Ligand SMILES: Nc1ncnc2c1ncn2[C@@H]1O[C@H](COP(=O)(O)OP(=O)(O)O)[C@@H](O)[C@H]1O
């Protein structure tokens with residue numbers, strides 16, 4: 001589904017991603033862990049198509065097409081989804097209107113009619129129930145005045161509505177208390193099928209107790225320095241990232 | 253120094269005055285001619301302002317005064333109109349003017365006790381006490397040359413008088429139509445609204461251009477008296493085409509416990525200058541000034557206001573937003589005056605702008621003059637661009653950049669639109685905004 005080869009990316013001439021390689025197949029859950037500043041969000045942003053980041057080398061193929069050639073909106077319509085670490089507040093645009101617009105833009109892309117108002121309402125109410133979000137949220141301005149946890153749940157709500165092929169969850173656990181974490185993880189697990197894939201970016205192992213990864217990768221200093229199964233996450237939890245840093249330093 | 257060519261226009265307008273005076277002889281004015289005569293005398297004594305004048309610092313009139321304009325061109329357009337086409341609703345009273353002339357055919361007025369709505373000349377001819385008591389009371393001829401010009405040359409306008417305790421059952425719509433097919437044109441409209449104690453009325457004005465062949469410079473002057481406990485909701489939809497300019501003045505006086513709201517929506521035209529001055533002349537008054545301007549091309553939109561707090565315990569709230577594109581220019585100057593007696597004043601002012609093009613400009617300036625010590629005044633002006641992070645966030649959800657941009661701009665304008673109290677006007681405005689955003 002996703003094939004990243006030797007990806008280099010920089011921002012303002014500062015090289016942040018220094019040769020990332022990653023293969024994600026349908027049905028898989030990958031976790032990307034790593035210390036702060038290692039480039040996890042940068043990788044997510046490059047996949048979503050943020051202009052600030054310049055890809056200097058390498059390629060990304062998403063379902064057979066060159067992802068890097070696509071506009072951000074086309075990536076989304078083709079099934080790429082990024083749950084932002086820091087969702088943007090957009091005053092004056094209601095959640096309901098926003099998600100409906102996004103869904104219809106996708107449908108238009110595939111030559112489909114706009115979703116019927118009743119169908120839309122039914123679906124969003126269902127997903128809100130799944131994520132235990134108060135229906136009152138529908139009329140509220142996007143992310144405006146939301147708590148950290150509310151913003152993250154709202155991201156997962158959008159994911160549930162848009163039904164992406166590949167979801168990248170960037171620190172969706174930060175700002176969530178344990179109950180909210182369980183709800184969000186449960187939501188993500190319910191959306192999981194054998195056809196879609198998930199990349200979970202996280203700093204801590206805790207979320208991975210609930211969203212169990214098939215693979216765990218450690219991103220450090222712009223490179224994936226170690227990959228393994230879920231036991232790697234436990235190891236990181238126990239021993240921290242210092243040994244990774246030391247290992248990485250030793251191989252230079 | 254004044255622009256040489258401006259003298260030419262001035263001479264031309266003085267000449268026109270005598271022609272207009274000839275026409276007025278057909279009316280039954282019973283010696284009320286003096287109003288116009290005083291106007292022309294005051295006009296002769298003043299000069300058109302240059303940018304050296306502080307009130308016109310950012311609005312250079314020179315290009316607009318270099319042309320000549322003729323008064324009183326009849327329009328060949330005298331068919332019956334469908335009011336719904338112009339305002340999106342037919343459940344209204346309405347009155348129509350074309351090139352400064354009343355169109356009787358396109359007028360449908362209330363027949364409610366205690367309500368007089370007519371063209372202003374009719375009110376003059378019938379010598380309504382309202383004219384005698386209020387005309388020229390709030391608009392000073394010495395204030396600026398345009399108030400003098402308007403008084404010297406007005407050919408008609410809207411007269412509204414609502415008696416004590418009367419609530420109008422429908423809003424009053426006033427259409428000002430411009431047809432410049434015969435040549436450069438000027439029309440001067442004069443309005444007088446007298447709203448009695450505890451009375452309520454909604455007045456909506458719309459500027460439309462039927463034919464944009466030549467240049468037009470219209471002036472509008474409205475005097476508004478809002479008696480105690482009265483509620484007046486006043487709207488201006490400025491929708492002229494690219495060659496039509498207007499200089500607009502509103503002079504209002506409110507008495508205790510009254511509510512007056514002025515909403516000014518500018519979506520097209522050439523030069524649009526709006527000046528709204530409100531005197532809060534009693535206690536417990538609420539006064540709202542809402543404005544939205546969406547500009548593109550070479551438009552110049554200049555909004556000025558004065559909220560003059562003369563008495564204690566009043567509230568004024570000024571809320572203007574602008575989306576400025578193309579090579580257009582917007583100017584905002586909001587002055588809040590709190591006189592010494594006006595303790596416990598609450599005065600708010602906000603002006604927010606988004607520049608959507610590199611060649612668009614905004615000059616925004618709040619002015620506070622506070623002579624009382626126990627007051628709460630807040631003011632703020634912001635100018636920004638479209639939020640790129642928000643744009644990307646929307647794109648990352650599959651929303652095309654263009655759609656996302658429009659959604660963001662529409663949402664920027666939303667809280668001004670929310671202030672519109674009439675549903676049909678709100679919908680109409682949303683529609684105008686959506687169409688305008690296609691162009692900006
Ligand atoms: N837009 C940007 N401008 C400048 N530096 C950036 C930008 N985005 C990220 N960086 C830098 O790149 C590095 C990686 O950041 P990030 O991808 O956010 O790390 P992580 O998500 O792993 O914590 C950091 O040193 C950060 O300061």
Ligand SMILES: [Mg+2]
Nearest residue numbers: 040041085171
């Ligand atoms: Mg990050």
